[in-house]
Amino acid sequence: xxxxxxxxxxxxxxxxxxxxxxxxxxxxxxxxxxxxxxxxxxxxxxxxxxxxxxxxxxxxxxxxxxxxxxxxxxxxxxxxxxxxxxxxxxxxxxxxxxxxxxxxxxxxxxxxxxxxxxxxxxxxxxxxxxxxxxxxxxxxxxxxxxxxxxxxxxxxxxxxxxxxxxxxxxxxxxxxxxxxxxxxxxxxxxxxxxx
Ligand code: SIN
Numbered sequence: 003x004x005x006x007x008x009x010x011x012x013x014x015x016x017x018x019x020x021x022x023x024x025x026x027x028x029x030x031x032x033x034x035x036x037x038x039x040x041x042x043x044x045x046x047x048x049x050x051x052x053x054x055x056x057x058x059x060x061x062x063x064x065x066x067x068x069x070x071x072x073x074x075x076x077x078x079x080x081x082x083x084x085x086x087x088x089x090x091x092x093x094x095x096x097x098x099x100x101x102x103x104x105x106x107x108x109x110x111x112x113x114x115x116x117x118x119x120x121x122x123x124x125x126x127x128x129x130x131x132x133x134x135x136x137x138x139x140x141x142x143x144x145x146x147x148x149x150x151x152x153x154x155x156x157x158x159x160x161x162x163x164x165x166x167x168x169x170x171x172x173x174x175x176x177x178x179x180x181x182x183x184x185x186x187x188x189x190x191x192x193x194x195x196x197x
Contacts, residue, residue: 008102022040023122024086028124029084038089040090044083047082048080049077050080051074051082056127059133062155085167097125140180144181
């Protein structure tokens with residue numbers, strides 16, 4: 003699969019006949035909202051875990067020194083909390099550009115806090131994309147993140163802003179918070195600070 007997924011996403015035309023689509027964000031889409039939306043609310047998806055297993059060549063690292071960013075890994079019984087945005091279908095052109103480094107639009111069912119559900123779209127980077135890095139221990143991931151920076155900023159900021167956003171949402175994500183703790187140890191920090 004090409005590392006640039008723009009054409010693949012465009013040709014999939016997922017929900018292209020609808021004027022508005024629910025987008026589920028679980029990574030930077032939660033805290034870096036640089037796209038127009040009609041409504042947003044916390045949501046979760048069942049059977050998936052958030053993992054720092056995707057490489058980033060274009061945002062938090064480079065081709066030579068890829069950063070680590072999150073993707074979704076199938077895990078029966080898991081629940082991944084994030085933020086849902088109701089967007090006009092035209093917004094996907096901008097989102098495809100932002101998520102082009104291995105992420106494909108896939109259909110997903112999401113559940114809102116009141117128990118209601120909607121079918122929408124999430125960006126998933128599967129193990130067969132060229133930028134995929136795969137599993138590593140949380141300590142190794144923390145060490146890796148500390149070494150990387152890219153055009154969108156440091157890999158550390160990506161992790162830290164995500165951890166802060168998840169805390170604000172009341173999400174307990176052991177993987178993310180364990181990496182955050184390791185990074186603070188590595189950086190010699192003990193108190194939480196803003197990125
Ligand atoms: C997402 O946030 O939903 C996808 C991954 C990312 O852009 O960080």
